[in-house]
Amino acid sequence: MATYISLLKSMRSKAGKVALPVLATLMTASLPSCGGADEAVAPISVHRLDHALLSGNLSDSTLLRPAEVLFRLSGYGELNDSTLAVYAANPSINMLAHATDSVWKNTEVFSRPLGKMKANFNRIFPDVSFPGVYAIVSPFNQSVFTADSLLYVGLNHYLGADYPPYAYFPEYIRVRKTPERLMPDIAETILRRDYPYAPREEYPTVLSRLLYEGALIEAEMQLAGVSEQQVLGYDDSQMEWLMKNERQLWETIVGRKYLFSTDSQLAASLVNLAPFTSVFGQEVPGAAGRFIGHRIVNAYLDNRAIPIPQLLTPDFYESETALQDARY
Structure with a gap:
């Protein structure tokens, strides 16, 4: 963890801020084709922010800004050695992380469906940037959310409708907590971010x-x-x-x-x-x-x-x- 703090200080002293990530990242299930030949679509590398936070290894500079934003949103405060240690020791985070890895361990098969989505997005919305996407253990009821042009995917929300800790959710929500829901949920979150319902009329119909x-x-x-x-x-x-x-x-x-x-x-x-x-x-x-x-x-x-x-x-x-x- 000390390595992370040194790196962060070094980057800030040189640039004044932490650079936003270049690669979009995601985990998703194997889903129907998004169109186009597979060979023509570049898969997106999967960066696991959840793994990096639990290991305390944030030496990858592309993960620093997403980690800082997530800590601020989830109530852990400023990202430093102390708050990182508190996060890594959280029993509920560790339990969910273990369950998440049991379903979402193999990342290679998930990179191409997201690559197809990004290719479709760039074709349909050429004037809008596809966000950086980060796999996390989400502390919120919301499974996919955006912040500061970043998109976070709580993989712990997609472990299957029969996952025992989901029992407290009503059935109509529980049945949607499957890997197959991930791609539609990501697409909807991005679209609502860029094109929210914003009627001009004071009292829309x-x-x-x-x-x-x-x-x-x-x-x-x-x-x-x-x-x-x-x-x-x-x-x-x-x-x-x-x-x-x-x-x-x-x-x-x-x-x-x-x-x-x-x-x-x-x-x-x-x-x-x-x-x-x-x-x-x-x-x-x-x-x-x-x-x-x-x-x-x-x-x-x-x-x-x-x-x-x-x-x-x-x-x-x-x-x-x-x-x-x-x-x-």
Whole structure:
């Protein structure tokens, strides 16, 4: 650990700050192709910040800034020999790290799916930088989060729905704690960072939120190379129910005059993760509004060509003609 402190002081004396990392890093499961020939996609090296912190070895200068930011966010304070030792001795961190390594030990098979996502991102969003991604043991309930242009992936949140310590989570959350969720979650976190829901209207409509969520789902599918069902996180029976009852759900939304309501709680109840969509009933899978939103966007794209970045702006999701143009 003393080696780390000496290095940090040396870097600051020379440059005045710690340089941001050059390589994006990540751990993820083996997932469907993101498109393009594998040979043409450069895999991304996986840097394990969790391993570096537990070993106390931060001699790799690309890990210094991410470690500092993480310590500040997680309440450990300034990164130094003392706080690093406290972190490394934390029993819960060690327990989660051991479990994480049992699932995420082999990093080589995970580098190419993330490389494909980065290639897709650079193609679809050429004016936006792909963030540096760091594998950690996350101290938060949030599994993937961003800070200071860095993206942290809590691998301890992707150990499988049957992992015993997950028992306290409700089932609708626990079933999403699988390796297969990692790529969609990373894609969504990056997209929400760069293209948050930011309506210009003081009182945005429910329709604008549905259109935004639908655009987000389409962008995630194209970035991560996964299906609509995988992005939404539904099992086969839930997806089958939604497809069978799509018209009924839409007619309910229209009939109850939800579309142009400016009730933010109503919008949230339609799109937020939940055991069921309460405004429809307990038989309807949670966040059914996202499914409807994507179906509208899908219909829109069948009729009009529009770049994905534009879909994620108020120019689209607050457009007065978007629904009409979708012919949904």
